[in-house]
Amino acid sequence: DDGGPDPEKHCGHGRGGMGEEVKRKEDKRFITGRGNYVDDIKKPGMLHCEIVRSPHAHARVEDIDKSRALDLDGVVAVLTAEDLAAHELATMPTLMDDTQDVLVNDKVKFQSQEVAAVIATDRYVAKDGAEKVEVDYEVLDPVVTAEEALEADAPLIRDELEDQEDNHIFDWDVGDKEATDEVFEEADVTVEEQMEYQRLHPAPIETCGCVADWDPGKDKITVHLTSQAPHAHRTLFSQVSGIPEHKVRIVSPDVGGGFGNKVPIYPGYVVAAAASVVLEQPVKWMEERSENIQTTGFARDYDMTGELAATEDGIIKGVRTDVLANHGAYNAVAQPSKFPAGFFNIFTGSYDIEAAYGSLTAAFTNTAPGGVAYRCSFRVTEAVYLIERMVKVLAQELDMDPAEIRRKNFIPADAFPYESATGWNYDSGDYEKALDKALEMADYDHYREEQRRRIEEDADKLIGIGISSFTEVVGAGPGKSCDIAGIEMFDSADIRVNPTGNAVLRVGVQTQGQGHETTFAQIVAEELGMDVENISVEHGDTDTDPYGLGTYGSRSTPVAGAATAVAARKVREKAKSIAANELEAAEEDIEWDRESGEFHVAGAPDRSITITEIAAGAYMNHPTSEEPGLEAVNYYDPPEMTYPFGSYIVIVEVDRETGEVDFEKFVAVDDCGNRINPMVIEGQIHGGLAQGIGTAMMEHVTYDENGNCTGGDFMNYLLPTANEIPNFETGYTVTPSPHHPIGAKGVGESPTVGSPPAIVNAVVDAMAHAGTTHVEMPMTPDRVWEALDEAGLAH
Template structure:
């Protein structure tokens, strides 16, 4: 694959080290004298701590320290702020509130001894009734989970609404047709193959703390450590090395990180803590857990008029969801989806339960996953009610290209779109009419085949900063570009890749703007001492925000280059034209052949050349990009499944995905991200589940129980694209990292339920396991968030 000058397919620069096994992850960090930490966790979902005896553990010859909540309370670190202005126990002092909660931290000479010592800690618990079923969390007799909050009398976290209730209710009151459907988007986990962990090294001499940690948001972590631990921010360095998958799991700060830091401060040695798989699945974050009731009002001929939603949101024991401060339900209120309708209203109630905290993670675009699932399921429910074809019903109600920019009933301003074209392309690729004919023939023979459609609109690339912040930190990203005398460049950005290929695509952005080879651009990221401030990589925001910053800072450099070139050519800067041809970018004097390449200009900028007054030498620049709006990528997905009527097994036969993410920088990387997200969607739709039994035992705490999809469950993906550039993004790009994770689950579920149409099944909750499908066929669906009985 040849290297393009700017955008286009090229091999990922980072793969040279990954495919040789030469990546460097946090567990690869080994420092002289380093100690190892291990966490003792609660076996109970809800219990009062009567006593903790650490004496036997401390007597272990290789144990250096045992830290408990009491130790931390002495440092005022027993509780830490969450990303949602709540508090979370670092190590439990009063009660444990979910199974797997952190109770004590052992620091020892090696990880075996640290683990052995956990068994020497004696904790006496007084077990309490647990709140497991979110639907019972607000019952008057429900145990109060957060009795650490003064005066708290229930488990409610918030009530929040969006949209116009009165108008919406009025439309419903007049509607010719209404449909209502309850549905659960179950609790799932991002489950990156690399678990969370940290190496903390506090240097007592310099007072500098260095934390290696696979964080998606290194700068936000640094500021939070400064605020939590009271350390001066310039004395904190966060290094986020190569990350083995994030998917949102590596946004938050977890108790283990704080414990590793305290461990290093207490022992004076570097301390490494790495989660094991069960710890990762049980304690560090989760996603979804939305119990939703959707209602749609429509005309008899299938024009959708309004959508009304009620949500019960299970946030676990501490409200630790990560989303912009203004939006406690994230971006859920984008639930009107891709459709042109008159009114919409949603009410979201957040509740505490005795489950792990977290809430927004796993490639969800701040709850758009839940919103798209809701609306795309509701469209199919309406189609069933009306006897309409789900594709036709969507086509009839999709926003039209001339409506953009479009302000939705809940206040979003969609930047650009051409939805009908995208859906039509997906239908053409699928051979939609032929599939429907095949389905009809199969139904006559008693065979179950289903065709599922989902059309999604994403809203990604947060800020702008005036609307979006996390704990007061505005969502804008810096970038810094240095061009060396020989014309080679180094871009420094604040976000951090977890597999998105930033080292390649961001180099391509700079290359495109400066007319140099991407091989001549190095991207530095993941080290707060080496990069400018910014909010990080999540919510598909890297290309929309940091990518825009990379383009803008390159343009600043290009303008500086114009001034230098003018001096070199003894011309007026206004008379110079920028042009890129196959040999690269150059400023040339209009109407003449005279010009200087960017490499020539770079050398001159660092040389003895006399520059006009007011023009600095060198070609370096910095910028901060504050996005004017989100970008709104969209797509049309069609899934074809076959269901075994005797066993309920689902086989995904085909999956057609047409994505429109605006301008594609590296189409290969876009396709790779789409592939991953589609596989995620198959997993969520068919197999992934974190259920809890009535005592709060986690029933999915290993990969034997929490199933990730494999190539065997995935068809050969059929991808297509349309390109509708974002009008406000410097290069017309939109985010794409989460599109497929958002769009694919409803396509798969709609396909399975379409297959089950002969059984009169209107809805069944994910995951549609063989048992779940069979039970749905019997008219006795499984409650998927609780233990199967």
């Protein structure tokens, strides 16, 4: 092998390989309105499903009267838990081994929970029918926060579970408690801060839904599903329904954003599939916006205490954290690791910290279940927020520059591979380089000066500068430590080169807008010397694609991207023997030249052959020592995860009169190892930063004390629009992953993970001179104004 692409020579060789800004192949159909989403699918005789939802957060269902709904013209069936029980579908497993009612069996446990389903010939009739289903409830006292849920006299939410005497789910801890306590006792300085990572929702523009189509002639069900993980969903569908897996086909067509929301299985999917089997007609279920926000996988909801112990000159010796997690009514967290809190273990961040200890308690509440990895790798967002906020708190306590304190504590570039105090193996990094670049791009010294000037002049608008030098962990597996329902987290690629020299790549991951049809083709172009235009990428159909675990947690490039490179190299190996046959040379004398993409005889560069000619040879003149054809499959179990990182610097202006925050400058320097498509990466960074701004400034799924979701639609759950988004200045460094075949790390979630602490640090920084150490997210103008007022800075 030639050692893979060279990061210094990223040019794609003009064929659209690694490093070229190839325009996204998928955009032609998207911008011409030819995308094909689940709700675009219409089948002859298709019925529609609407869900009857509980208005109460905690209530016993006394009676359900279907008669008025069934009287409505066009209503075909009304289903309740009793009907599903006859088909052993009353409950379904969550991704965390809990059992969730598909339709409420006895007791409602969160507002908008699924109580009954109406199947009708038309969506509007189904909706009218749902309004006519009469449900009698005995309303019970709800418990909304994790803190209340753990009080001794709190109402028991999960009374159907044997041995469940309170609302406690689990306790978990990591690190060396004794060693950490000791470091804290001996430390010159300790700091502590309480912070909440509020409940968020991924809120993809396309909500969740499916079209289930049972074929009684083949005893086979085809489900078009808004799925980030079609194969894992096929296995789970088969397990829940009892339909053999080879008789289940999941098709995930174009997906309008997933962000972790389309990883779990939801009751609507099960109801639509059951209805299709029983009625022998296709059944569509598609959520409305409020159903999506109020009932499907939320994210975060961690109440965290952070502590740091340090020397006088700012060397961090220890980190301690304690977390209270609200998991909602069922334990339905979507994370595949053996750790109950996922990858929260990485809370030591980018710093070389001697001792670390973290503990976490999770509780049931009368709120929707969830805990999905919203554009993040399984709780890494919470961990990054904690450590990056705490470093700022410490810098303030020591009156040190927050850039300087980071520099003093970074894991040094020559210390990789590095094992953290919580036992995580970082593959590579150069944190100081990324920070230096960001400081330069941000004109840091100038803004520090400007900040001082405004304070001295008692100006109306204060300047705040926030830094986040985050490290991420993406690319789950390896299979030995990560699985979904026992299936190890590998991923796959299948390349078939056609006789005319073009190729089809099928992968086990499923894009939701990340541009895989382009970037995965670029990997093949790079590794086979083909033109990127001659490679098409297919995914999302379990009948044709190789088994894979899906796309979330930025795992596509680290895992399926690696599988693609390995499969392409297998094709290249076989291509050598065909080249030898065509060039009448010995196979060991055939060399492949990455630059030209051609195969030639060693020492005779003009005796060369292209991959197109080889493809023809594979089918029309194959060597007798080989099978005909040119294809390869790879199932890739990564040896480790990859650790992308970056430094973000945010400069804000805080209005002392209104509490409004304006972004003056937003610099993001990312390192995702070798870069496949810089333009796609930039798009990923822009989108992720927008979501980070939403997180820091406006998004929050709120509940009132009765468990009514008061932040469950786009009037109340505020998403950032172009108006709130500043111009981003992006930069990069390249520190390849040593174990990835093309040296790449994931990137999609870095900006969402890395930016909220930079933004909060900036707002806090504007008031730091008056003693403010924290402002809770979302930093709405009223919250910021209150913080200004408390610090005596409000005008």
